[in-house]
Amino acid sequence: MRSTQPARAPARRSFVALTACAAAVFAFAANQAHAASVEVLHYWTSGGEAKSAQLLKKMLEQKGDTWVDFAVAGGGGGNAMTVLKTRVVAGNPPAAAQIKGPAIQEWADQDVLMPIDDVAKAGNWNSLLPPEIASIMKYKGHYVGAPVNIHRVNWLWINADALKKVGAQPPKTWDDFFKVADALKKAGITPVAIGGQPWQEAETFETVALGVGGAAFYKKAFVQLDQATLKGPTMVKALETFKRIKAYTDDGQVGRDWNLATAMVINGKAAMQFMGDWAKGEFSVAGKVPGKDYLCVAAPGSQNDFTFNVDSFVFFKVKTPGVEKGQKDMAGLLMSPAFQEAFNLNKGSIPVRQDLSLSKFDDCAKKSSADFKAAGKTGGLVPSWAHDMLVSPAVEGAFYDVLGNYWISKDETAQQAADKLAEAAKAN
Structure with missing residues (x-):
């Protein structure tokens, strides 16, 4: 009888090959199950910001996930929020979105956000975050937002060479500021760079109001929305100071993005800019050195106070399986720690984690961190209403309108504008 063994050998080899192929397929499927496509809505589109977004994308992809970029231009984030609302209403939200302040609680109240308590517990967030910021990231005691940084808003950025040309020192008071501005204007240098956009005008006014009235006034006016304070004499003085700055700006400001205004200071076309410390990211990308090429000082009158703005992300409940990972x-x-350090070095802000060394950070960041902690102890720590950290979107928008109209008006008085701010505070 002829042996059948040789005839069965090819079948055995086929079985082995099939088993190996099946194993490869199952392994691929398992890897796919662990991977996730995360669509991220953000508005980090300028130099320093875009670099930070790319860093986060790279780190996420190293975990086996896929970053699907959904960038919406507009430094203030207004355009991004409009797009987000459209997507959520349509039942197709992005997996992650850059949102901050009271908007976090508003979205959570609609039951569309995914809680991340397990991530926060594993990362010991309660111990690492300042309480003022942790509370903003929570809804009914549960974490729904993840913060990435602390921005100081009430900075004044100064081109060092421009200041030297007029033999001036960084202004500490508003009287000093206008003396320096006069000298710069006489020397043919635009004293103040600004973009004619509602949020930039609002941010400048917010900084002026803090410097003129102090933290206690700021809280009564913008936290409590006290009617008497909103239309009182200190607010009138703040509005007069704000409007006085306009004479030291250029005619090309209409529609100008904030980073282009920063570029004017970097290039020496303008001497100063009121802007949060995301501006420092632009200086860094341009290879400029703090203390040598540019100066970072607290805006006049606000040396002991700190207006904060925190970038954060929330995560929407999505229908696609596997995205939660x-x-x-x-x-x-x-x-x-790795992202907090690298991100904030790029962005110009400081880490929101309170346990990180700042040895790699520049003097502006170190001053920002020290001032944040000091202001927290003295009551000078206040959230930025101009950057979505405090009032409702309706009130914020109404304030924007009042200040924008006042900025360009030739006839409106500061008292009239103050009365309109008080009325705007009633918006819902």
Whole structure:
């Protein structure tokens, strides 16, 4: 009888090959199950900001997830929020979105956000975050937002060479500021760079109001929305000071983006800019050195106060299976020491984690961190209403309108504008 063994050998080899192929397929499927496509809506589109977004994308992809970029231009984030609302109403929200302040609670109240308590607990967020910021990230005691940084808003950025040309020192008071501005104007240098956009005008006014009235006034006016304070004499003085700055700006400001105004200071076309410390990211990208090429000082009158703005992300409940893994990976990365350090070095801000060394950070960042902690102890720490950290979107928008109209008006008085701010505070 002829042996059948040789005839069965090819079949055995086929079985082995099939088993190996099946194993490869199952392994691929398993890897796919662990990977996730995370669509991220953000408005980090300028130099320093875009570099930070690319860093987060790279770190997320190292975890096996896929970053689907959904960048919406507009430094203030207004355009991005409009797009977000459209997507959520249509039942197709992005997996992650850059949102901050009271808007976090508003979205959470609609039951569309994914809680991330497990990520926060694993990362010990309660111990690492300042309480003023942790509370903003929570809804009914549960974490729904992940913070990435602390921006100081009430900075004045100064081109060092421009100041030297007029033999001036950084202004500490508003009287000093206008003396320096007069000297710069006489020397043919635009004293103040600004973009004619509602949020930039609002931010400048917010900084002026803090410098003129102090933190106690700021809280009564913008936290409590006290009617008497909003239309009182200190507010009138703040509005007069704000409007006085306009004479030291250029005619090309209409529609100008904030980073282009920063570029004017970097290039010496303008001497100063009121802007949050994301501006420092632009100086860094341009290779400029703080203390040598440019100066960072607290805006006049606000040396002991700190207006904060915190970038953060929330994670929407989505229908696509497997995305939750990528969302939680991203939430954990946002608070990781490696990302916090690298991100904030790029962005110009300081880490929101309170346990990180600032040895790699420049003097502006170190001053920002020290001032943040000092202001927290003295009551000088206040959220920025101009950057979505305090009032409702309706009130913020109404304030924007009042200040924008007052900025360009030739006839409106400061008292009239103050009365309109008081009325705007009633918006819902």
